[in-house]
Amino acid sequence: MADLSMREAYGRALAEYGETNPRLVALDVDTSASTLSKFFAERFSDRFFNIGIAEPCMVDVAVGLALGGFLPFINGFASILSLRALEQIRTCVCYGQTNVKIAASYAGVSDFKDGATHYSISDLANVRALPNMTVIVPADAAEAAAWVPLIAEYDGPVYLRLSRAGALPVYQLGTKLEIGKGRLLRQGYDLTLVATGTMVGRCCVAAEKLSAIGIDTRLLEVHTLKPLDRELLILAAEETGAMVTAEEHNIIGGLGSAVAEALAESVPIPIERVGIPDRFCLTGRDLDKLMDHSGLSVENIIAAAMRVMERKR
DSSP states (O other): OTTSOHHHHHHHHHHHHHHHOTTEEEEESSOHHHHOTHHHHHHOGGGEEEOOSOHHHHHHHHHHHHHTTOEEEEEEEHHHHTTTTHHHIIIIIIITTOOOEEEEESOBTOSTTSOGGGOBSSHHHHHHTSTTOEEEOOSSHHHHHHHHHHHHTSOSOEEEEOOSSOOOOOOOTTOOOBTTBOEEEEOOSSEEEEEOTTHHHHHHHHHHHHHHTTOOEEEEEOOEEESOOHHHHHHHHHHHSOEEEEEEEESSSSHHHHHHHHHHTTOOOOEEEEEEOSSOOOOOSSHHHHHIIIIISHHHHHHHHHHHHHHHO
């Protein structure tokens, strides 16, 4: 599954899960060929609803279906779901605590050809501030697929953040995933890298390079941004004394903010945050180059690690 994009892995997993759960329904907004909810539509045309280009309406229809006993997955672009449909998500999904799953595709800068208006660089800040919302950010295609049955069987609103593209493969098939419990990917005692989403793979590369120059680097994957695994973070802070966070998101309001908030209340340590430095990004012709230009390169992670180690000393 490493060869698949995250959206394709998700789309195929949703269709497969539809075979086992007749209550599952999928909704889209004329973007099923992009989100790849079309795989579900092709198998279960009677359980697929194309609402048209109307994301707020899609949320409301999904709420009605959930109240009627169905299990709705809504599909669309993260940039639009987390902005245009945010009021409906807040009031009808979160406030009402309805069992709606939000598959937010084309997240981060993965819609690289369409420019800043289509990038989703503030969605995590928007949705993690909503009470009753669970926020999941897979690291790669295989993990995205593995989350589908787990969030389907979880009772409550879930925001699943999906890249349009692939990511460096890090998830091993069969590895246990649990909402609210991060994963220790590498042990180390000098420094902790904490990553979410597509930045997990880049942090794996950075950790290897740091260890090669004598910095014993721990690596954590925080796939559940909310609820945050505070216990895992506190232990890493106590044992390593320095931390770097990395995310494909604005530096404000996402993983770095969540980690800093948690540790400021418990184990204050030096933290450096790698993310998009509070600016709109350029249009790109290549996703990897755009991510590098946006401050998300392996070199950016290593530079942040060196800064935080100096602060630690």
